[in-house]
Amino acid sequence: MNLINIKNIKISFISIVIVAITGINFSCSQPISEENNNEQYSGKHAKYVFYFIGDGMGLTQINSAENYQAALKGKIGVKRLSISKLSTQGYITTYAQDRYITGSAAAATSLATGYKTTIATISMDGKRQKKLKTMAEMAKDKGMKVGIISTVDIDHATPACFYAHQPTRNMFFDISLDLVNSNFDFFAGGNFRYLTGERNNKTINLIDLAEQKGYKYINTKQEFNKLSKKSGKVIAIGPVLAEGNALRYSIDQTAEDINLADFTSKAIELLDNKNGFFMMIEGGKIDWACHANDAATTIHEVIDFDNAVKVALKFYNKHPKQTLIVVVSDHETGGMTLGFAGMGYESSLQKLKYQKVSFEEFTKTINNLKKNKTKPTFDEILKLIKDNFGLGDKEKGLELTKLEKKQIHNAYLESFSKSKKQMTEETYLLYGGYEPISLAATRILDHKVGIAWTTYAHTGTPVPVHAQGVGEQIFKGYYDNTDVAKKIMAVMGVGL
Ligand SMILES: [Zn+2]
Structure with missing residues (x-):
């Protein structure tokens, strides 16, 4: 929701809306927690885990893309996306610790750590005092390679919740510092929000610092195509960027761009190793298009996201007994309806x-x-x-x-x-x-x-979970967003 210029808004009604969207003020009532259904998992562990998060992607976003593809062929019905062809489905509640309608930071904290937190908090507890360990950090500790990919700026709330711990999502530079200190193997998508920042009266250049920490930073298609296993740790940024240093919307992309599916393919090529990998792949601009109530752009984003899921499925077909694919959403955006x-x-x-x-x-x-x-x-x-x-x-x-x-x-x-x-x-x-x-x-x-559409903000409706592969059976049913993290951790053999 950071694309909107809201500086000139004066009236109190809008202030309430801004607080609702950014979470600057919040009260701390404890949520009512239903019993969770996080059953014990005693099956074998997945060596390869793909965790897809469609930001803002509710059931209607998926279904409208499927209806659109059928309608283009003159049919009434659905032409299914790969997402909804995955063999197991569930759905989840999305509320935050302090607000019924969640935000991307609180939601992604739940999806990454298994804990509820407050609005705008990045993988810390609701009081913003304790860091919450993320499944990506657990995977790294286990010796797996880790990749984090997003269509939006790589320090944005959803990807940040997998590698950073900060009191608020707006601390982009601190989040970026956490990124370069994470030691994760592959970051890709949109650029850092700020390339330089001041710390202790010194100007820090993030790219220089990343290189000192052993990362190769690239932002051209030529360099991207040359990346190989020998490249070591990589930060790969799209060659053409749009508002907020994000990748361009799929509807606006040309052959010049690197899309989410391209980044996912490259991640597989670079991260595949004997200890396996964990990767989080976010379709972050589904949410942005929905905030703007733009259906065609939303549908193109969902299809673009689905193309990345297809890449994971191709890998799954080669390693069906070792791979888990989970596709989830953090919340619905826009109150989109058919x-x-x-x-x-x-x-x-x-x-x-x-x-x-x-x-x-x-x-x-x-x-x-x-x-x-x-x-x-x-x-x-x-x-x-x-x-x-x-x-x-x-x-x-x-x-x-x-x-x-x-x-x-x-x-x-x-x-x-x-x-x-x-x-x-x-x-x-x-x-x-x-x-x-x-x-x-x-x-x-x-x-x-x-x-x-009913709103320019998020909604509180439950969202779907789709899974296929090792341990997929535990993703059936209706549960909470924190349980998605617990279930993936269980199948990876790490965590809580
Ligand atoms: Zn979100």
């Missing part, structure tokens, strides 16, 4: 194919126009929206209604009005702090295909 009041019982997900870019890329286009001296006409904006989203194109079945044109016009006034407007409760509900024209365009397209 069905919109304005569409009644109708849906036509195939029309999402007319969206050519993510909301982020489209926002760049609008922001560039804002730099010009002459403001674009409304017709020029309508043409841009037609070119990028198909909206207003009768032949595509996306003719705009009077109401929709009015909504775009209101967004146009909001974006290009001369006086700088402050965000109000109304504009927050309409645009969530995002660029108004971008938000209006994705909102209208989503409604026209039958997808709706």
Whole structure:
């Protein structure tokens, strides 16, 4: 949720929303804990563990990707992703120690350590005094090689919870220092948030420090392709980065990019060894696209994440008796649902194919126009929206209604009005702090295909777990997010 510029928000309603999202203030009531079903595991241990976390990926995110792929073939139904073809399913509660609707840090702490914690805390107890050992650290102690991969910046909350221990997720530089001191074998994805920082009156350059600690730091495709087992410990950063030093959204990627599946393949190549490996692979931008209520971008992110799961499955097929794959989510984001009041019982997900870019890329286009001296006409904006989203194109079945044109016009006034407007409760509900024209365009397209959203934040709904391989049977059922960690630890033969 850190992409939203919320500096200018003044009113108390929005402050409440900000607190809810960032967790800056929180009360410390103890959660009501149901009995957990973490049965004893006495089976054999997995040598290879793939732990996939789809950030913000609830059931609807998975299902809408499957519906979309079926709809593209003119069918009603699902064309299943590899994720939902895994042989065992369960589902989990996601609440944090101090809030029903969790955040990525508290959730990932549970998923990495087996303990509940407070909002924004990175693998420490709820009072932020005690470090909680993560399964990645346990795997490393056991002699396994460890890889951490994410589509977002590598010091972001979810990956951080596997190698860092810090009081809050916003301490990016401290988290990065934990990364270079972790001695883990492979980090990949988006870059550090800050490359330099001050400590004890000295400027520390993270890349220099990483190299001193024995890491090879690379950020070009050429260097990436050359990586081999001989490379030693590696930090591999995507050659093209977007907002927040993350990889670009899948919908915006070209042959220049390295995607999550590429990083996963490389991790297997580099980490495979006689003691086995543990890797955590995060689809971090599913969440970001859902915060922005952008369905097409979300679906492309889910498919991109699924492609990384496919890479793990290929490895599994070679080592079925030694491998465990677990795919889980930390929470649902956006309150995404299949069905919109304005569409009644109708849906036509195939029309999402007319969206050519993510909301982020489209926002760049609008922001560039804002730099010009002459403001674009409304017709020029309508043409841009037609070119990028198909909206207003009768032949595509996306003719705009009077109401929709009015909504775009209101967004146009909001974006290009001369006086700088402050965000109000109304504009927050309409645009969530995002660029108004971008938000209006994705909102209208989503409604026209039958997808709706309830929030720009996370929701408290349970999320699915999918597993296949060694010990998969213990992932069946309905349990808590902390149990996922306990179960994986049990199958790895480490931990609690
Ligand atoms: Zn999250």
